[in-house]
Amino acid sequence: MRSVVPMRIAKTGYIVLSAALCLFGALLLAMPSLSLTVFSEMVGVAMIAFGVIRIIGYLSRDLYRLAFQYDLAFGGLLVVLGIMVLLRPEVMTRTLFIAIGLSFLTDGLLKIQISLDARSFGIPQWWLILSIAVLSSAAGLTMIFAPAESARFLTMFLGISLFLDGALNLITVLFTVKIIRNQFPDKIDDDFFDSFL
Secondary structure, three states: OOOOHHHHHHHHHHHHHHHHHHHHHHHHHHOOOOOHHHHHHHHHHHHHHHHHHHHHHHHHOOOOOOOOOOHHHHHHHHHHHHHHHHHOHHHHHHHHHHHHHHHHHHHHHHHHHHHHHHHHHOOOOHHHHHHHHHHHHHHHHHHHHOOOOOHHHHHHHHHHHHHHHHHHHHHHHHHHOOOOOOOOOOOOOHHHHHOOO
16 A cells, blocks of 8 residues: 555645745735845745645645646746746846746646546536636736736736635645545555465
């Protein structure tokens, strides 16, 4: 039998970081004049943390394999973007909004596919994942193609987008990640059957 510890770490990390994204989004809405340097550092650290959790999630091999199925590449992308933001915050200010918009758009599109897979698995909340994924994708598109508005407007819009993406990840992980204590391994070999003899 496979250890469920990596799955528990990934699921708990996803829940905590998704809730943190929602809170961070609400904070940006409440304080749109937050310093761009502080903002960039917070976003960089959050991207790295979420990237690492996504990679752990991919490696955990949960039962349905829905929530984490694209997270190896996407987690790696988030880690690289987070490092870039931390190393060059002054260069990344405008680029940061485009990069975050791209990550929201990609995550939203992948979650649309996950919602359709969840539907075929018979998960009744698939429509909720789909609805928020469409909203998150639209927010990402808007961030990419937004005209050069004021920093205050972009910060508020980013707050909305972060809140949506956090809610999307939270709902996805809650409804599609199932941890079963006695889950069998992917590949059953001769040693597995020998243990019953």
